[in-house]
Amino acid sequence: xxxxxxxxxxxxxxxxxxxxxxxxxxxxxxxxxxxxxxxxxxxxxxxxxxxxxxxxxxxxxxxxxxxxxxxxxxxxxxxxxxxxxxxxxxxxxxxxxxxxxxxxxxxxxxxxxxxxxxxxxxxxxxxxxxxxxxxxxxxxxxxxxxxxxxxxxxxxxxxxxxxxxxxxxxxxxxxxxxxxxxxxxxxxxxxxxxxxxxxxxxxxxxxxxxxxxxxxxxxxxxxxxxxxxxxxxxxxxxxxxxxxxxxxxxxxxxxxxxxxxxxxxxxxxxxxxxxxxxxxxxxxxxxxxxxxxxxxxxxxxxxxxxxxxxxxxxxxxxxxxxxxxxxxxxxxxxxxxxxxxxxxxxxxxxxxxxxxxxxxxxxxx
Amino acid sequence: xxxxxxxxxxxxxxxxxxxxxxxxxxxxxxxxxxxxxxxxxxxxxxxxxxxxxxxxxxxxxxxxxxxxxxxxxxxxxxxxxxxxxxxxxxxxxxxxxxxxxxxxxxxxxxxxxxxxxxxxxxxxxxxxxxxxxxxxxxxxxxxxxxxxxxxxxxxxxxxxxxxxxxxxxxxxxxxxxxxxxxxxxxxxxxxxxxxxxxxxxxxxxxxxxxxxxxxxxxxxxxxxxxxxxxxxxxxxxxxxxxxxxxxxxxxxxx
Numbered sequence: 001x002x003x004x005x006x007x008x009x010x011x012x013x014x015x016x017x018x019x020x021x022x023x024x025x026x027x028x029x030x031x032x033x034x035x036x037x038x039x040x041x042x043x044x045x046x047x048x049x050x051x052x053x054x055x056x057x058x059x060x061x062x063x064x065x066x067x068x069x070x071x072x073x074x075x076x077x078x079x080x081x082x083x084x085x086x087x088x089x090x091x092x093x094x095x096x097x098x099x100x101x102x103x104x105x106x107x108x109x110x111x112x113x114x115x116x117x118x119x120x121x122x123x124x125x126x127x128x129x130x131x132x133x134x135x136x137x138x139x140x141x142x143x144x145x146x147x148x149x150x151x152x153x154x155x156x157x158x159x160x161x162x163x164x165x166x167x168x169x170x171x172x173x174x175x176x177x178x179x180x181x182x183x184x185x186x187x188x189x190x191x192x193x194x195x196x197x198x199x200x201x202x203x204x205x206x207x208x209x210x211x212x213x214x215x216x217x218x219x220x221x222x223x224x225x226x227x228x229x230x231x232x233x234x235x236x237x238x239x240x241x242x243x244x245x246x247x248x249x250x251x252x253x254x255x256x257x258x259x260x261x262x263x264x265x266x267x268x269x270x271x272x273x274x275x276x277x278x279x280x281x282x283x284x285x286x287x288x289x290x291x292x293x294x295x296x297x298x299x300x301x302x303x304x305x306x307x308x309x310x311x312x313x314x315x316x317x318x319x320x321x322x323x324x325x326x327x328x329x330x331x332x333x334x335x336x337x338x339x340x341x342x343x344x345x346x347x348x349x350x351x352x353x354x355x356x357x358x359x360x361x362x363x364x365x
Numbered sequence: 366x367x368x369x370x371x372x373x374x375x376x377x378x379x380x381x382x383x384x385x386x387x388x389x390x391x392x393x394x395x396x397x398x399x400x401x402x403x404x405x406x407x408x409x410x411x412x413x414x415x416x417x418x419x420x421x422x423x424x425x426x427x428x429x430x431x432x433x434x435x436x437x438x439x440x441x442x443x444x445x446x447x448x449x450x451x452x453x454x455x456x457x458x459x460x461x462x463x464x465x466x467x468x469x470x471x472x473x474x475x476x477x478x479x480x481x482x483x484x485x486x487x488x489x490x491x492x493x494x495x496x497x498x499x500x501x502x503x504x505x506x507x508x509x510x511x512x513x514x515x516x517x518x519x520x521x522x523x524x525x526x527x528x529x530x531x532x533x534x535x536x537x538x539x540x541x542x543x544x545x546x547x548x549x550x551x552x553x554x555x556x557x558x559x560x561x562x563x564x565x566x567x568x569x570x571x572x573x574x575x576x577x578x579x580x581x582x583x584x585x586x587x588x589x590x591x592x593x594x595x596x597x598x599x600x601x602x603x604x605x606x607x608x609x610x611x612x613x614x615x616x617x618x619x
Binding site for chain 1: 424427428431432434435436437438543544545546548549550553554556557560561568570573574575576
C-alpha cells in the first residue's frame with residue numbers, strides 16, 4: 001500500500017459521512033414525504049437499516065480476508081476473470097452514480113447561482129475539481145473530508161434558525177401512514193444512504209482495523225441524525241403537502257432565513273456551495289480510480305493521473321447526457337435503486353462466497 | 366523550539382525551522398507574552414485577516430457583479446449609484462486599484478527612510494481620492510482594497526504576506542468568471558493544495574488536515590500556558606514534554 005494512501009480510522013468517519021451526505025439531502029424531505037406524509041421521519045429511520053446491514057456485511061467481509069484490498073478480494077472470491085469483471089461492474093456503477101450526482105449538483109448550481117452559464121461549463125468545473133483532488137491520493141481525500149465536515153457544521157446550526165417558522169402541528173397525527181406507504185418512503189430514504197459501499201475500497205487503507213465498525217456506526221449515526229434533522233425541520237416549516245411542490249425543500253427553507261443584522265445568510269451557504277457537493281464525488285470517485293489502477297496494475301507514482309482521467313471522462317460525458325432536469329431526476333432514481341444492488345447485494349454475495357469458500361481462502365492466504 | 370530543526374546559513378540574515386507547519390505562520394511571539402484571551406484574540410484576528418486579505422476583493426466582485434441581492438438593500442442602492450459612474454466592469458476596476466496599491470507599496474520600500482513611509486501614506490490617500498474623482502474607481506472599491514491591504518500587513522510573517530498578495534489574484538479571476546460558486550471553487554483548490562503539501566514528510570496543514578485536536582490548542586487560539594506542556598504531536602520528537610518551566614494552575618499550591 002502506498003504511503004500516500006494510509007487513512008486513520010477517525011478520518012473514516014469523515015469519509016463515510018462525506019460519501020453519503022451530498023446533494024441527496026436537499027430533495028430528501030420531498031421524496032420521503034411523498035407517501036408517508038408527516039411520518040416521513042419514521043421512514044428515514046427505517047431506511048437507515050439498509051446501510052446498517054451493509055456496514056456489518058462489509059466489516060465482516062473485511063475481517064475474513066485480512067490484508068487484501070478490494071481488487072484482490074474480488075479476484076480471490078470470484079476467480080481471476082470473473083473477479084475482474086465484477087470490479088469493472090463496480091467501477092461502472094460508481095461512474096453512473098456519480099455522474100447523476102454531478103448532474104444534479106450542476107443543475108442546482110445553474111438554477112440558483114449561474115443561470116446564464118452553460119451547463120457543460122459548470123459540470124466541467126466540478127469534474128476538474130474532483131480530478132485535482134483524486135489525483136493526490138487517499139490521504140489528501142481523507143484530510144479534505146475532515147476539513148469540509150467542520151466547515152459545514154456552522155451551516156447546520158445556521159439552518160436550524162429556520163425553525164422560527166416551525167409549526168409542530170405539521171407533524172401530527174403521528175403514525176397515520178399505513179405500512180405500505182411507510183415501506184415505499186423507506187425505500188426512497190434508503191437510496192439516499194448510498195455511499196456506504198465506499199468502505200469496500202477504503203477498508204484496506206485503514207491501519208487500525210478493529211476500530212472500523214465503531215467508526216462506521218458513528219458515521220452512520222451522524223448521517224441518520226442529519227437526515228432526520230433536515231426532514232423534521234422541513235416538515236415543521238412546510239408540512240407534507242406543500243413540500244411536494246418544491247423540488248429542493250431544504251434550499252427553499254434555507255433561503256427563508258433572515259436576521260436583522262444579516263439579511264441573507266444564504267450567502268455563506270453559496271460561498272461554500274462546492275464543498276457541499278464535491279464530497280461524494282471525490283470519495284466514491286477515488287474508490288473507483290484506485291480500483292481501476294490496481295486492476296490494471298498501473299504504475300502508481302507515474303501514471304495514476306491516467307486512471308483518474310479514465311474515470312473522470314465517462315463521468316463527465318454521462319453527466320451531460322440527460323437532456324433536462326426531469327430525465328436527470330429519473331437517472332438519479334435509477335442510481336438509487338442500483339444502490340440496493342451495489343451497496344447491499346454485492347457485499348452480501350461476496351460475504352456468502354467468502355463463508356462458503358472459507359477453507360480454500362485460508363489455504364491461499 | 367518544540368523539537369524542530371533550525372537551519373542557519375552562513376551569509377544569510379534569516380534562519381528558519383524545519384518541519385514547517387501552516388499554523389506557524391500565524392504564531393507570533395507576542396501571543397505568548399500576554400494572557401490567553403489576549404493571545405487568542407490576536408490569533409483569531411490574524412486568521413480573519415488572512416481570510417479577508419485573500420478573499421475580500423473576490424467577495425466584492427462576486428456580490429457586485431453576480432449577486433447584488435445578497436447585500437442589504439440600502440447598501441445595494443448606494444453601491445449601484447457609485448458604480449454606475451465607473452466605466453469599467455468591477456473586475457477591471459479592482460485590478461487597476463490593486464495594481465496601483467502594489468506599486469505604492471513597492472515604491473515605499475525603495476524610497477529611503479521617512480520619505481518612503483510618508484510617500485506611501487500620502488500617495489495612498491491622494492491616489493484614492495483622485496481615482497474616485499476621476500471616476501476610475503468607486504469609493505467601495507477603494508475601501509475594499511484598503512482593508513485587504515491592511516489585512517495583509519497584519520500577518521506576522523513575510524512569506525505569508527507575499528503568498529497572500531499573489532493568491533488573491535487567481536481567486537479574483539475565478540470569482541469574476543463564476544461568481545460565488547467560483548469563490549468556493551477557488552477555496553476548494555487552495556485547501557486541496559494546502560492539504561497535499563508536506564514538509565519533511567510531515568503534513569503541512571497538520572493540526573487542521575489530519576485533524577489533531579491536541580495541537581489545535583496552539584492553532585486558532587492560544588490556550589492557557591499551564592496547558593501547553595506537551596510538544597506539538599505533528600512534529601515527530603522523542604521527548605513529548607516541553608522543556609523549560611511551564612506554569613502551574615492558579616489553584617494548585619506547589
